[in-house]
Amino acid sequence: MAGLVAAARLRELGESPVVYEKGTRPGGSMLLSSCVVWRHRQWEDFRADCPAGDEPLQRLVWERLDDAIEWLLSLGAPVVWEKTGNPLTVGKRFDPVGLTTTLARAAGQIEVGHTWSDLTSQSDLTSWSGQTDPLVVATGGFQGSADLVTRYISPSAPLRLRANPWSTGDGLRLGLERGAALSDGMDEFYGRNMPDADFVEADFVPKAQLYGRFARVFNERGEEFFEGEVSWSENDLVQATARQPGARAWYVLDDDALEQRVRDRTVADMVATAQTAIDPGDLPFTAPPGARIAVRVAPGITHTIGGLRVDERARVLRADGSPLDGLFAAGADVGGISTGGYASGLAAALVLGLTAAESAAL
Numbered sequence: 001m002a003g004l005v006a007a008a009r010l011r012e013l014g015e016s017p018v019v020y021e022k023g024t025r026p027g028g029s030m031l032l033s034s035c036v037v038w039r040h041r042q043w044e045d046f047r048a049d050c051p052a053g054d055e056p057l058q059r060l061v062w063e064r065l066d067d068a069i070e071w072l073l074s075l076g077a078p079v080v081w082e083k084t085g086n087p088l089t090v091g092k093r094f095d096p097v098g099l100t101t102t103l104a105r106a107a108g109q110i111e112v113g114h115t116w117s118d119l120t121s122q123s124d125l126t127s128w129s130g131q132t133d134p135l136v137v138a139t140g141g142f143q144g145s146a147d148l149v150t151r152y153i154s155p156s157a158p159l160r161l162r163a164n165p166w167s168t169g170d171g172l173r174l175g176l177e178r179g180a181a182l183s184d185g186m187d188e189f190y191g192r193n194m195p196d197a198d199f200v201e202a203d204f205v206p207k208a209q210l211y212g213r214f215a216r217v218f219n220e221r222g223e224e225f226f227e228g229e230v231s232w233s234e235n236d237l238v239q240a241t242a243r244q245p246g247a248r249a250w251y252v253l254d255d256d257a258l259e260q261r262v263r264d265r266t267v268a269d270m271v272a273t274a275q276t277a278i279d280p281g282d283l284p285f286t287a288p289p290g291a292r293i294a295v296r297v298a299p300g301i302t303h304t305i306g307g308l309r310v311d312e313r314a315r316v317l318r319a320d321g322s323p324l325d326g327l328f329a330a331g332a333d334v335g336g337i338s339t340g341g342y343a344s345g346l347a348a349a350l351v352l353g354l355t356a357a358e359s360a361a362l
């Protein structure tokens with residue numbers, strides 16, 4: 001999303017950007033998403049939910065998002081819900097195909113199947129090495145690289161990818177090569193607990209097992225590992241699951257739990273999508289009294305939370321806080337916005353994409 005947003009804004013500002021899209025189509029994970037672009041209703045809730053996040057960047061996203069959504073509407077992006085459906089948050093749900101089409105049209109020239117490194121190898125385009133022309137990296141994080149996930153996040157076992165396959169940390173690597181600093185929270189990620197079995201893109205949303213707060217949650221050894229209350233996003237439970245033996249957990253449910261609702265679905269509806277649901281008698285430990293069904297879940301990683309350190313102008317920073325010449329970052333390549341919790345990745349991509357464009361155009 002962030003790259004398309006940046007290009008669309010640059011064109012509005014009279015520039016002639018080119019988007020290099022490594023994948024086979026524009027839209028990245030945005031196209032696969034539920035497309036709810038949101039912020040916390042209250043600033044204090046944002047801080048409380050993501051307490052270790054970079055406060056100036058959080059402030060930027062929180063203060064700029066409403067205008068940024070209006071900008072999307074002005075481009076003609078189609079809305080499917082006027083509200084998020086969560087009383088703690090405000091924003092809109094867009095149609096992902098319509099939003100991608102709208103942004104791709106506004107972005108102008110998109111070179112699908114190319115990365116900027118294709119260009120830097122061409123002698124007549126050496127300015128794209130970043131020495132003179134600005135470069136906005138918006139490659140969507142590093143969740144698609146098993147090596148980088150192991151190095152920075154260190155789950156107990158490999159995590160299945162719940163995102164586009166092309167976000168393999170190219171922006172992070174380029175920034176590091178040029179001397180960029182890393183944000184806090186390099187070991188954090190956003191994801192959903194999914195049935196512990198292979199899944200495909202079409203399963204990303206419908207198979208998410210978003211009811212850990214109603215379950216008793218055990219690891220393979222039968223230990224209830226999660227202490228305290230599970231957050232509404234359940235991202236804390238998902239990350240804790242990644243640290244358990246085999247990076248998996250068991251959600252054990254009684255009749256009451258099965259009747260609970262999350263938005264328009266009951267817990268029983270979500271359990272019905274899981275091929276890893278079993279009779280509690282078949283658990284590798286003694287089931288708690290009243291258990292009706294157990295589901296083996298494992299995290300699907302959607303995007304990384306740590307990444308390049310940037311300032312409020314989306315300039316990539318060195319460790320001493322000075323900006324790298326001509327290098328900007330946006331979207332999940334930017335780290336530290338939702339450290340310690342979870343906030344809308346689309347909101348961050350939208351606001352940082354606009355900001356990067358405006359800084360690059362100066």
Ligand SMILES: Cc1cc2nc3c(=O)[nH]c(=O)nc-3n(C[C@H](O)[C@H](O)[C@H](O)COP(=O)(O)OP(=O)(O)OC[C@H]3O[C@@H](n4cnc5c(N)ncnc54)[C@H](O)[C@@H]3O)c2cc1C
Pocket residue numbers: 001002003020021022023025026027028029030031032033034035036037038114115116138139140141162163164166167168170171204205302303330331332333343344345346347349
């Ligand atoms: C199933 C699912 C549901 C989601 N639901 C929501 C939701 O409701 N609300 C929300 O806020 N967030 C949601 N998200 C997360 C959201 O999609 C991401 O936070 C957002 O897309 C990140 O934007 P981005 O621009 O950083 O990355 P992306 O949108 O993924 O775009 C990155 C692009 O960079 C390309 N790329 C990678 N490397 C290179 C390279 N070297 N050169 C050129 N191009 C490259 C990729 O191919 C991709 O097109 C969801 C994600 C998924 C998968």
